[in-house]
Amino acid sequence: xxxxxxxxxxxxxxxxxxxxxxxxxxxxxxxxxxxxxxxxxxxxxxxxxxxxxxxxxxxxxxxxxxxxxxxxxxxxxxxxxxxxxxxxxxxxxxxxxxxxxxxxxxxxxxxxxxxxxxxxxxxxxxxxxxxxxxxxxxxxxxxxxxxxxxxxxxxxxxxxxxxxxxxxxxxxxxxxxxxxxxxxxxxxxxxxxxxxxxxxxxxxxxxxxxxxxxxxxxxxxxxxxxxxxxxxxxxxxxxxxxxxxxxxxxxxxxxxxxxxxxxxxxxxxxxxxxxxxxxxxxxxxxxxxxxxxxxxxxxxxxxxxxxxxxxxxxxxxxxxxxxxxxxxxxxxxxxxxxxxxxxxxxxxxxxxxxxxxxxxxxxxxxxxxxxxxxxxxxxxxxxxxxxxxxxxxxxxxxxxxxxxxxxxxxxxxxxxxxxxxxxxxxxxxxxxxxxxxxxxxxxxxxxxxxxxxxxxxxxxxxxxxxxxxxxxxxxxxxxxxxxxxxxxxxxxxxxxxxxxxxxxxxxxxxxxxxxxxxxxxxx
Amino acid sequence: xxxxxxxxxxxxxxxxxxxxxxxxxxxxxxxxxxxxxxxxxxxxxxxxxxxxxxxxxxxxxxxxxxxxxxxxxxxxxxxxxxxxxxxxxxxxxxxxxxxxxxxxxxxxxxxxxxxxxxxxxxxxxxxxxxxxxxxxxxxxxxxxxxxxxxxxxxxxxxxxxxxxxxxxxxxxxxxxxxxxxxxxxxxxxxxxxxxxxxxxxxxxxxxxxxxxxxxxxxxxxxxxxxxxxxxxxxxxxxxxxxxxxxxxxxxxxxxxxxxxxxxxxxxxxxxxxxxxxxxxxxxxxxxxxxxxxxxxxxxxxxxxxxxxxxxxxxxxxxxxxxxxxxxxxxxxxxxxxxxxxxxxxxxxxxxxxxxxxxxxxxxxxxxx
Numbered sequence: 041x042x043x044x045x046x047x048x049x050x051x052x053x054x055x056x057x058x059x060x061x062x063x064x065x066x067x068x069x070x071x072x073x074x075x076x077x078x079x080x081x082x083x084x085x086x087x088x089x090x091x092x093x094x095x096x097x098x099x100x101x102x103x104x105x106x107x108x109x110x111x112x113x114x115x116x117x118x119x120x121x122x123x124x125x126x127x128x129x130x131x132x133x134x135x136x137x138x139x140x141x142x143x144x145x146x147x148x149x150x151x152x153x154x155x156x157x158x159x160x161x162x163x164x165x166x167x168x169x170x171x172x173x174x175x176x177x178x179x180x181x182x183x184x185x186x187x188x189x190x191x192x193x194x195x196x197x198x199x200x201x202x203x204x205x206x207x208x209x210x211x212x213x214x215x216x217x218x219x220x221x222x223x224x225x226x227x228x229x230x231x232x233x234x235x236x237x238x239x240x241x242x243x244x245x246x247x248x249x250x251x252x253x254x255x256x257x258x259x260x261x262x263x264x265x266x267x268x269x270x271x272x273x274x275x276x277x278x279x280x281x282x283x284x285x286x287x288x289x290x291x292x293x294x295x296x297x298x299x300x301x302x303x304x305x306x307x308x309x310x311x312x313x314x315x316x317x318x319x320x321x322x323x324x325x326x327x328x329x330x331x332x333x334x335x336x337x338x339x340x341x342x343x344x345x346x347x348x349x350x351x352x353x354x355x356x357x358x359x360x361x362x363x364x365x366x367x368x369x370x371x372x373x374x375x376x377x378x379x380x381x382x383x384x385x386x387x388x389x390x391x392x393x394x395x396x397x398x399x400x401x402x403x404x405x406x407x408x409x410x411x412x413x414x415x416x417x418x419x420x421x422x423x424x425x426x427x428x429x430x431x432x433x434x435x436x437x438x439x440x441x442x443x444x445x446x447x448x449x450x451x452x453x454x455x456x457x458x459x460x461x462x463x464x465x466x467x468x469x470x471x472x473x474x475x476x477x478x479x480x481x482x483x484x485x486x487x488x489x490x491x492x493x494x495x496x497x498x499x500x501x502x503x504x505x506x507x508x509x510x511x512x513x514x515x516x517x518x519x520x521x522x523x524x525x526x527x528x529x530x531x532x533x534x535x536x537x538x539x540x541x542x543x544x545x546x547x548x549x550x551x552x553x554x555x556x557x558x559x560x561x562x563x
Numbered sequence: 564x565x566x567x568x569x570x571x572x573x574x575x576x577x578x579x580x581x582x583x584x585x586x587x588x589x590x591x592x593x594x595x596x597x598x599x600x601x602x603x604x605x606x607x608x609x610x611x612x613x614x615x616x617x618x619x620x621x622x623x624x625x626x627x628x629x630x631x632x633x634x635x636x637x638x639x640x641x642x643x644x645x646x647x648x649x650x651x652x653x654x655x656x657x658x659x660x661x662x663x664x665x666x667x668x669x670x671x672x673x674x675x676x677x678x679x680x681x682x683x684x685x686x687x688x689x690x691x692x693x694x695x696x697x698x699x700x701x702x703x704x705x706x707x708x709x710x711x712x713x714x715x716x717x718x719x720x721x722x723x724x725x726x727x728x729x730x731x732x733x734x735x736x737x738x739x740x741x742x743x744x745x746x747x748x749x750x751x752x753x754x755x756x757x758x759x760x761x762x763x764x765x766x767x768x769x770x771x772x773x774x775x776x777x778x779x780x781x782x783x784x785x786x787x788x789x790x791x792x793x794x795x796x797x798x799x800x801x802x803x804x805x806x807x808x809x810x811x812x813x814x815x816x817x818x819x820x821x822x823x824x825x826x827x828x829x830x831x832x833x834x835x836x837x838x839x840x841x842x843x844x845x846x847x848x849x850x851x852x853x854x855x856x857x858x859x860x861x862x863x864x865x866x867x868x869x870x871x872x873x874x875x876x877x878x879x880x881x882x883x884x885x886x887x888x889x890x891x892x893x894x895x896x897x898x899x900x901x902x903x904x905x906x907x908x909x910x911x912x913x914x915x916x917x918x919x920x921x922x923x924x925x926x927x928x929x930x931x
Contacts, residue, residue, distance in 0.1 A: 066741035159661070161744030284722055286729075335915045342644040342725050346863060347914050350907035353860075361900045477733060484726055517737040523730025527723050528715045 045123075046130050049110040053131035053192070056106040057138030060099070064142070064171050066517070067162030071510050073098050073170075078510075089166050092173050096187065103191025104198065106131050111196040112203070119203050124196040132192025136185035143184060147177045246402075250394035258390040260506040262462060265397035266455045267502045270479045271486070271494035272408045273451025278480065279489035279537070280412060281444035282424025284345040286476055287352030288452060290332065293359065293471035295325040295453030296460040297368060303378035303461075307369055314380045318457050325453020329446035337441050352476055360468040373467025377460050393462055400458060404451055408491055411447065420444055424489075474516070478502070481519045485526055487533025496535050588916045595895070602896035610767040616889045622777040622846060624885020625784030629839040630862035631869070631877035632791060633705075633832030639808040639872040640828055643721070646728035647708055648836055649859015650735035655701035655837025656844045656854055657743065660750055662693040667751045686753035690845075694783075697841035698834040704735075705833020709826055732859075739852030747851045750844040752776065758848055780842040787838055788878050791831070795874060804828055808872070857903065861888070864910040870920030879921060884909065 063069050073094040074084050084090055110131030111124040146168050149156060156163040172180030250258055270292065277285050298321040302312045312320075336347050358364055360371050368374065380387045380396055387396070411417055419440045422430035431437045460466040478501065486497025505515045526533070630652055637645040666682040666689045673679050682689045712731040716724045752758060761774035795801035806814040807824045815821050843858065844850050865884040869876025884906060891905040892898065913920065 062738075066738065157744075159664070160742055161746075162741065282722070284725060336911070339914055339918070342721070343867075343914055343918070345725060346644065346860070346867075347911050349860070350910050354904050354907050357901065357904050362898060363901070477729070480726075480729070513741065514737075516733055517741060520730045520732070520734025520737060524712045524727045524734065527719075527727040527730065528712075531719065531723050 045113055045127060048113055049127040049131040050134045052110045053106060053134035054138055056102060056109075056131070057135035057142075060102060060135065060139050061142045064167075065160060065162065066514070067167060068514060069095065069098060070167050070170055071514070075508065075510050089170050092170070095170065095173070099184075099187060100191050103132060103135070103188050104195035106135055106188070107192030107195025107197075108199045109195075110192065111199045119200055121200060124200045125193060128192040128196025128199075129189055132189035133185065135192070136188030139184045139188065140181035143172055143181045144177060147172050147180065151177065246398050250391045250398070255390045258394045260503060262390070262394055262397050263506070264498050264503045265394075265401050266459050266462075267479065267482060267498040268401050268495055269397075269404055269451050269455035269458070270475075271482050271498050272404050272491065273448040273455070274479045275448075275483050275489065275491070275494050276408060276411070276420075276444050276451070277448035278483055279487075280417060280424065281420040281441055282427075283441060283444065284342070285348045285445070285448075286345045286473075286480065287332075287348035287350065287355075288448075288479055289471050289473065289475040290348070290352040290355045291325045291329060291449035291452035292456040292459075292475060293352075293355050294328045294449075295321040295456030296466045296470065297359070297374070297456075298324040298453070299457035300374040300377045300460045300466045301368065304374050304376050306375065307366065311378065314378055314461070317378070318454070318461075321457040322450050322453045325456065326446040326450040329449025330442055333442050333445040337438055337445075349473070349476075352471075352473060356468055356471050356473075359471065371468060373465055373470075374460075375465050377464045377466065379461055379464070397458060397462075400454060404454070405491060405495075408451075412489075412491070416440065416443065421489075477516075477519070481523060485522060485534060487536045490533060490535050490537035493533050493535035493537065497533075500534075584916060588912075591912070598896070599894045602894060605896070607896070608893055609769065611769045611771045612893070613890075614764070614766055615771050616893055617886060618771075618773055618777065620886035620889030621882065622781050622885070623889065624865075624882035625781050626839040626842055626846075626881075627858065627862045627865045627885050628878045628881025629784050629787060629835045629842075630858055631865040631881045632788070632874060633836050634863050634866040635869075635871055635874055635877040636804070636828050636832045638866070640804070640825055641713070641724075643713070643724045644728065644863065645708075645713075645829075645832070646725065646859075647712070647732040647735055648832070649855035649857075649862070650732050650739070651701050651705050651708065651833050651855070652836040652840040652843070652858060653739055653850075653852060653855030654704045654735070655697040655833075655840030656850050657697075657739070657840075658700040658837065659693040659697035659841030659844055660748060660850070662696045663689065663751050666692075682751065682753050683755075686755050689753055690756065694838060694841050698837040701837025701840060702830045702834040705829040705836070706826055708833075709829040714822070714825075736852060736856065743852060745851060747849045750848050750850070752845055752848075756845060758846070774846075776846045780846050783838070783842065787835060791835065792874065794831070800824075800827060861906045864906055864913075867910060867918075868913050868920055870922040873920070873922045876920055876922035883921075 060069075063072075070089065074088075074090040076094040076097050077084050077090040080094070082091075107128035111119065111127045113127070146156065146163060150165055150168045155165075156168075173183055174180075175183065250261075270288070273291075274285070274288050277283055277288070299317050301308055302310045302317040302320060303314065305311060332348070332351055336344060339347060359368055362370055364370065380392065387393070412420075419430070419435045422433065422435050423437050423440060427437055456466075459470070463470075482497035482501045483494060484497075485501060486493030486495070501519070505512055511518075630648065633648050633651070634645060637643065637648070663682060667680045669681040670678055671681050671684050673684050708731055712727045713724055716727055756776055756779065758774060758776055759772075761772045761776075761778070764771045764773060795804060803814070803819045803824050804827070806817065806819055807821055811821050814824075839858070840855070843854065861884060862881065865880035866877045867880070868884060869878070869880025871877075887909065888902055888906050892902055
């Protein structure tokens with residue numbers, strides 16, 4: 041029994057060791073240590089190796105987590121101090137030894153003068169020395185072992201302490217809940233005026249901020265806004281009606297190119313009014329949604345995903361190829377796309393554009409919310425839960441699926457048109473598969489079917505990497521890992537959709553209380 | 564009964580839809596044939612070009628078939644698309660590449676006393692070990708992929724493992740990019756398997772070179788496919804796999820360890836994808852972290868084309884797709900850039916007109 045749990049700790053330690061090695065191999069250790077250094081307020085030049093102390097902080101976090109995980113193997117057992125320390129020590133030691141061995145290998149190769157960057161692009165000599173704390177091979181390895189064990193022990197102690205205080209936390213939580221319900225906080229939460237005031241504050245911020253925070257932030261937040269639009273659209277398709285569409289970028293491209301071709305002087309010399317072109321692109325995208333949707337609607341799940349992915353790729357390849365060169369300028373892309381104008385005045389500054397995006401986002405949120413709460417939304421919900429049952433209960437599944445696809449596509453068209461207009465350029469590489477993946481990730485991470493989730497997802501997945509520029513190259517890696525992890529531990533997303541439910545009185549053992557017999561059949 | 568019928572609103576008269584679909588399919592077919600005859604009348608290409616294109620189509624088709632088998636095996640058991648399968652192939656490509664690089668660096672003294680690299684001194688051993696390494700590491704990554712990304716999701720709604728698979732695919736692709744860099748790398752082949760040399764076939768006044776790498780790949784993929792067929796049809800493991808694919812619960816009641824069989828299925832499909840990856844490297848030479856993406860999707864197309872869940876179907880579909888993709892642009896007289904469009908169009912058309920594929924039973928709608 042005891043031996044088994046120690047084996048388990050050693051295994052979990054080895055997993056952590058592998059994680060540390062992997063992070064070192066992809067150069068994440070250096071980048072993240074640099075980020076810590078910046079957060080702590082010290083400057084760091086581009087390409088400069090951060091100081092070692094930040095690496096210790098980074099390793100410390102991982103080590104504590106390692107010990108924490110290793111010492112809490114079974115939810116139901118009561119932990120004793122000796123048990124916890126043993127497990128944490130084993131986990132820390134095994135992780136440390138594995139990392140030390142890795143350090144020996146790369147450090148030894150580096151000392152012999154082998155340039156490993158030919159094969160492993162991130163392993164520069166500097167980063168290897170950094171990994172060994174600028175010490176000699178043996179000393180660096182031993183520091184790894186010692187530090188990892190130490191931190192794992194700390195993590196184990198923390199786990200032990202939290203176990204002890206958990207009871208306390210639980211009572212406190214109920215106390216807080218009671219307090220918030222009984223005092224003004226609870227009353228405030230239920231009060232509609234508070235919502236109005238909050239909305240007013242948000243609106244005021246939305247009006248004021250674009251004027252004050254400068255061009256860079258307007259650019260970043262504009263991108264976030266466009267991704268909110270895309271997310272709202274895909275949320276209708278994936279989150280509400282439950283059709284996994286991987287070629288969402290096709291609609292984005294159709295919107296962007298329709299707008300570009302109707303407003304740019306080249307290649308067709310159609311210089312339409314901004315608003316007309318915008319409306320036309322939205323309609324074109326919606327129509328393309330119907331056209332693409334019609335033949336593939338009877339497919340489900342994974343088949344639909346791969347077919348739509350095919351559509352997205354076909355559109356990109358066609359845009360890039362020479363066939364449509366006269367029509368869409370081929371790989372060069374369309375330039376000099378018009379900006380917004382109103383009554384003959386042009387509104388192309390970054391502030392104006394930010395306002396335009398904010399307006400579009402607010403309008404879209406409003407529309408999406410209304411649709412979601414209407415009978416259409418309920419039909420979508422039914423389809424996403426079980427299509428056969430939905431059909432049997434009288435939902436016209438074909439119609440509603442098509443509707444979802446075309447409405448979602450319309451949002452994408454709007455986003456694409458705004459995107460093209462803001463950049464004054466659009467080319468085939470703006471419409472790669474990665475756009476679809478980004479939008480899908482933000483919808484899923486935010487919470488499928490949840491509008492606040494979409495906004496939150498767009499901020500975290502599009503805004504955060506813009507702020508943390510260093511992590512840009514790791515963005516997609518993290519996305520991928522995030523998708524897997526989210527599906528395993530929290531498939532409903534960060535901000536799950538709250539669906540209005542009919543309250544069923546719940547008795548003991550979570551069994552619904554049988555309704556009184558008079559409620560039903562006697563009449 | 565009649566009253567009930569009237570009450571349930573039938574959304575679409577199924578027969579009409581079917582007829583419309585058949586008419587559309589026939590029209591499309593007629594269009595393609597007319598176009599092909601048109602182009603053939605111009606006779607842009609000689610017989611040598613046709614031979615070259617069909618052989619290269621067969622070679623690529625063999626690799627598609629190997630990858631497609633992986634999709635089909637997994638789909639047959641778990642009813643999910645292993646989206647990260649192309650990335651497993653990418654890992655295999657890197658595995659073989661490193662073995663070749665290592666052997667190229669080792670200098671040995673040959674029998675006649677000259678210095679040469681181990682790669683050229685013992686090409687058979689080197690190639691064997693490269694395949695072994697590529698297949699092993701791909702099989703391992705398949706195993707861990709299943710264990711980390713799919714096993715915790717057993718029994719979840721269908722969308723959930725699919726999203727997890729997409730995540731795993733993005734993760735592996737970007738991990739490959741960060742680890743090995745974005746640049747393209749070149750396989751160093753042993754001299755006997757150089758990409759330039761091969762049999763020279765005289766045809767219509769010009770020579771066509773059938774490269775040894777291509778022939779080697781084709782033969783090896785045929786051997787592997789036969790091996791897999793024997794494994795699935797004749798061994799105990801194969802029987803267990805078929806049992807699990809048919810009915811997991813009953814198979815468990817018969818004493819089959821379902822989780823273990825699923826793991827082994829991933830190992831087998833990973834090994835085949837790894838072999839395809841090493842072949843890809845040996846035959847095409849250039850590759851980078853993105854190498855698995857397009858073959859992955861196309862192999863999926865091949866699996867669907869042959870009827871997903873059906874192993875001979877996947878082999879047939881792979882070969883067919885390879886040839887169509889290679890000959891298609893020439894037959895239809897369109898730009899060779901649009902090769903990928905043909906593959907995707909076939910995928911879409913097959914799913915619209917015959918989702919069950921050439922040899923398969925209908926799965927896309929009924930089985931949930």
